[in-house]
């Protein structure tokens with residue numbers, strides 16, 4: 001009986017463990033699935049505001065326009081159809097609200113019931129018109145031409161520089177500046193954190209006495225536990241004003257501020273992992289170096305660091321990974337301008353900060369919403385690349401030390 | 404002949420624990436001296452006195468006189484780097500650096516400030532010849548030292564020690580991790596090296612001590628029980644403990 005009970009308990013525990021791992025796996029798969037399904041739907045959508053159309057005169061030779069061209073037309077950067085492959089005809093912009101400039105209220109009717117008809121009339125008689133109005137107001141005898149607008153495509157998504165998802169009439173969905181902003185800030189962070197973190201790790205692994213190490217290690221681990229808003233506040237109050245006055249900038253919210261904050265946040269990862277790597281250097285190897293007349297520094301520089309090299313690389317990459325995904329603190333100190341940075345002293349905007357800042361105002365299921373999901377997919381892929389790289393490096397490292 | 408290493412009334416403590424008790428010994432140049440004794444008797448501790456490797460361990464204290472090549476090596480103002488150039492060391496487990504074969508040998512020269520590339524490459528080749536490894540590695544000097552077999556790695560470590568031209572070589576069980584053929588090669592090498600170097604070797608292998616050494620020192624529980632001619636020790640030990648140990652009754 002006792003034996004049976006023991007067996008039952010064992011089986012139950014086994015079952016619970018199995019269930020837990022299954023739930024974990026399924027959760028991961030589900031997250032990936034939903035993320036990419038939502039993200040993918042962006043590329044089946046038109047960048048034109050939903051429910052609206054763009055129409056031109058039937059004589060106009062132009063048949064389709066890219067979102068960028070449309071933007072330039074409405075920004076009046078392009079003012080003649082000849083620039084778009086059409087006839088030499090000045091472009092005449094027409095928006096829904098402009099109708100009052102051409103027709104009186106009586107002509108349009110009490111409930112604007114003649115709006116479709118009048119719009120059609122206007123399109124018909126103006127050779128250079130481009131009209132932006134609701135789909136439902138297309139007249140039954142419509143005699144103009146509806147412009148074909150190409151869907152958002154992957155190539156444009158990655159190569160266009162402008163991120164302005166609420167622009168009218170077409171959303172500008174270029175993520176290049178966001179990707180570059182993320183990479184800039186992250187690499188800047190590593191540039192700051194790697195030397196500092198490595199130096200700390202070397203100090204802790206090779207030089208510090210046990211007592212000092214016992215104080216230092218928990219302190220560094222504490223750094224990992226501080227919520228990122230707190231880092232954000234610290235950055236906003238201490239680092240941002242310092243940068244502003246030090247470099248004489250109009251604003252202190254810059255890529256540099258983000259890099260410094262992220263560098264501090266990546267420190268615990270870098271210190272802990274590279275210290276572990278440094279510690280795996282066999283004592284015999286260090287002794288061999290010292291026995292050959294090398295001093296402590298030569299031994300660290302020529303034996304310990306090369307031996308721990310792949311571990312240190314892994315630490316750096318994981319640090320980058322930490323920086324790439326960080327949201328709150330970056331949002332608070334980088335200024336969030338969606339422009340391609342040329343120096344560290346300009347504001348930038350990262351992918352996670354964009355998602356956090358815009359998700360609240362993007363209507364669910366809309367183009368903007370989908371675009372943010374696509375951004376999340378990019379972030380996810382970046383993180384996967386980071387993790388795979390670390391995996392690859394540490395597998396190579398295992399081969400090395402198994403000798 | 405004046406001894407190259409002399410120790411007088413040497414005591415060594417690891418914190419409170421006394422690992423060496425009043426050791427008096429003199430080692431002559433161009434001889435091979437074997438240190439034998441059961442595990443934990445202090446052989447390694449004694450050997451590591453001569454290049455001050457014990458300094459690295461926390462809580463070590465040493466009393467007595469230790470003279471190497473006419474110098475009191477534990478005096479203040481002693482150049483440890485200089486001492487370690489003079490006193491090379493080969494460890495129990497082969498411990499090459501994670502570098503190429505060439506760079507392993509060149510290491511001692513580089514850290515001692517040698518930059519002349521021609522000199523270094525000549526020295527690397529010469530040391531590999533000395534360690535009877537040249538023919539086996541001459542085509543793969545740029546390969547990682549980890550690609551060599553254990554026995555080759557150990558000879559590489561010997562070559563590495565030889566490259567900085569020490570006059571004394573300390574070996575702590577240099578063949579204990581190796582197969583019989585590699586062991587025979589190392590023993591042959593020790594025999595060759597005796598002409599130009601003074602060698603102190605720790606070994607658990609009685610036959611090996613008998614084959615390679617001129618003098619043998621038997622340690623027991625931190626004390627030097629008997630020290631003398633190897634033949635004498637093995638055929639006619641004066642102390643009962645020595646006799647018991649070499650006949651394999653304990654250890």
Ligand SMILES: Nc1ncnc2c1ncn2[C@@H]1O[C@H](COP(=O)(O)OP(=O)(O)OP(=O)(O)O)[C@@H](O)[C@H]1O
Nearest residue numbers: 417420422440441442443444445446447448449460
């Ligand atoms: N770092 C250390 N800290 C404390 N005690 C030590 C240390 N190293 C050695 N000892 C002690 O000193 C004594 C002598 O050690 P040592 O390593 O010199 O022995 P050994 O003769 O070389 O032994 P083996 O044949 O096993 O290598 C042992 O009792 C050992 O436990």
Ligand SMILES: [Mg+2]
Nearest residue numbers: 446447448575
């Ligand atoms: Mg030993």
